[in-house]
Amino acid sequence: MVSLSGVRVVLCRPSHPGNIGAAARAMKTMGLADLRLVAPEKHPAPEAQWLAANALDVLQGSRVHASLAEAISDCVAAFALSARPREWSPQVLDVRTAAARALGLGGKVAFVFGTERAGLENDEVFACQYLVHIPANPTSSSLNLAQAVQVVAYELFMAAGSVPARQRKGRAATVEDLDGLYAHLEQAAVGSGFLDPQSGSRLRERWRRLFSRLELEREEVNILRGLLNALQDPRPK
Amino acid sequence: MVSLSGVRVVLCRPSHPGNIGAAARAMKTMGLADLRLVAPEKHPAPEAQWLAANALDVLQGSRVHASLAEAISDCVAAFALSARPREWSPQVLDVRTAAARALGLGGKVAFVFGTERAGLENDEVFACQYLVHIPANPTSSSLNLAQAVQVVAYELFMAAGSVPARQRKGRAATVEDLDGLYAHLEQAAVGSGFLDPQSGSRLRERWRRLFSRLELEREEVNILRGLLNALQDPRPK
Numbered sequence: 001m002v003s004l005s006g007v008r009v010v011l012c013r014p015s016h017p018g019n020i021g022a023a024a025r026a027m028k029t030m031g032l033a034d035l036r037l038v039a040p041e042k043h044p045a046p047e048a049q050w051l052a053a054n055a056l057d058v059l060q061g062s063r064v065h066a067s068l069a070e071a072i073s074d075c076v077a078a079f080a081l082s083a084r085p086r087e088w089s090p091q092v093l094d095v096r097t098a099a100a101r102a103l104g105l106g107g108k109v110a111f112v113f114g115t116e117r118a119g120l121e122n123d124e125v126f127a128c129q130y131l132v133h134i135p136a137n138p139t140s141s142s143l144n145l146a147q148a149v150q151v152v153a154y155e156l157f158m159a160a161g162s163v164p165a166r167q168r169k170g171r172a173a174t175v176e177d178l179d180g181l182y183a184h185l186e187q188a189a190v191g192s193g194f195l196d197p198q199s200g201s202r203l204r205e206r207w208r209r210l211f212s213r214l215e216l217e218r219e220e221v222n223i224l225r226g227l228l229n230a231l232q233d234p235r236p237k
Numbered sequence: 238m239v240s241l242s243g244v245r246v247v248l249c250r251p252s253h254p255g256n257i258g259a260a261a262r263a264m265k266t267m268g269l270a271d272l273r274l275v276a277p278e279k280h281p282a283p284e285a286q287w288l289a290a291n292a293l294d295v296l297q298g299s300r301v302h303a304s305l306a307e308a309i310s311d312c313v314a315a316f317a318l319s320a321r322p323r324e325w326s327p328q329v330l331d332v333r334t335a336a337a338r339a340l341g342l343g344g345k346v347a348f349v350f351g352t353e354r355a356g357l358e359n360d361e362v363f364a365c366q367y368l369v370h371i372p373a374n375p376t377s378s379s380l381n382l383a384q385a386v387q388v389v390a391y392e393l394f395m396a397a398g399s400v401p402a403r404q405r406k407g408r409a410a411t412v413e414d415l416d417g418l419y420a421h422l423e424q425a426a427v428g429s430g431f432l433d434p435q436s437g438s439r440l441r442e443r444w445r446r447l448f449s450r451l452e453l454e455r456e457e458v459n460i461l462r463g464l465l466n467a468l469q470d471p472r473p474k
Contacts, residue, residue: 026384031374054377135394137268140291147387154388157372161366194467203460210457220447227431231468235430
């Protein structure tokens with residue numbers, strides 16, 4: 001059985017503390033323990049404790065972050081949950097596939113949930129490497145927040161029992177490594193005249209979508225950035 | 238897709254009306270509509286309506302029965318949910334196996350849930366043909382009632398085979414496109430001094446390994462080559 005200790009649940013701007021408690025309970029039933037809250041509206045609150053039931057330890061061990069970026073910076077990948085399609089999105093996976101993928105990555109991973117009413121904002125989805133949907137009735141696809149957490153946690157538990165640990169050759173790049181690569185690409189593209197920063201081009205989204213499919217290793221990020229450096233400042237012949 | 242119209246959810250003696258509403262919502266997200274309540278403690282109640290959200294139709298279409306036997310009499314099989322092992326029990330299945338089995342039976346089937354606090358009584362389990370467990374953390378295996386309904390409904394939806402195949406957005410790159418990209422990368426790497434062609438470096442193999450994981454689209458190859466062109470020959474500022 002693959003360990004679930006590297007799996008994190010991130011709730012972005014939850015408005016009802018009861019849902020935080022219910023999410024903690026859902027996590028604990030499936031062996032998850034790492035809960036992060038980004039800018040919760042009301043926390044701590046007694047309703048969260050009532051609904052956490054015997055998962056008070058998960059609730060009390062949760063950490064609060066000011067931003068999503070901070071909550072996932074040490075993860076090798078973040079999976080954004082969304083019930084609705086997005087015009088642009090990272091790679092889209094159903095939750096069963098996502099759970100297996102996440103556990104095979106060999107590092108910390110985060111599953112990221114939006115607000116009860118409106119879900120994740122576009123820039124929050126954009127900060128993640130995968131978009132995950134829970135297959136559902138097309139005419140009524142919006143699960144309650146804690147119930148979405150329950151289904152994700154359940155699929156992770158099922159995947160942990162059946163997915164063989166993937167042998168990586170190298171060490172996985174972190175979100176911070178990837179953000180460094182994207183910033184470098186952008187600087188190179190603007191510096192070379194390939195990208196006009198005023199143009200409203202979707203180039204940034206395109207290469208995020210492209211590289212998020214790669215599960216890059218840290219050494220590969222270094223190779224790509226090394227090539228960019230050399231192209232930006234060629235050695236004299 | 239197998240129809241879910243023959244699948245019934247039966248809640249035995251639910252004590253909190255909010256859970257009835259939340260169960261109705263969980264059912265509707267997964268395309269289930271047939272809800273039966275056996276001797277509910279408080280029904281109807283406004284809390285049920287609040288938590289049903291847009292599944293009011295499921296809630297209002299529910300039927301109340303005096304006994305479990307009455308609620309399942311027209312079914313070909315009933316599946317009893319239980320978190321705890323039983324001294325005696327019918328055939329035990331995990332929920333994924335149970336969902337597939339239920340849909341293969343070719344008749345009406347019921348998934349039967351007990352009270353929030355104590356689950357099903359022994360004679361209720363005995364009235365069913367299968368005992369179903371949701372795989373969970375052995376030290377904290379008790380899901381909230383509506384969350385258990387959510388996982389069961391989700392597995393039924395998955396078993397019904399409704400997951401659409403993922404659509405690619407763009408046209409896949411050909412081997413020729415990819416070879417053009419590799420040649421261009423090599424030329425850029427050598428031209429910029431990043432790669433010494435005499436060095437026996439494994440860089441070529443590294444980026445082939447890297448890009449072969451991508452399933453690149455043709456337009457993405459063009460973006461990468463456009464960036465390389467711009468870096469090799471920057472526009473005057």
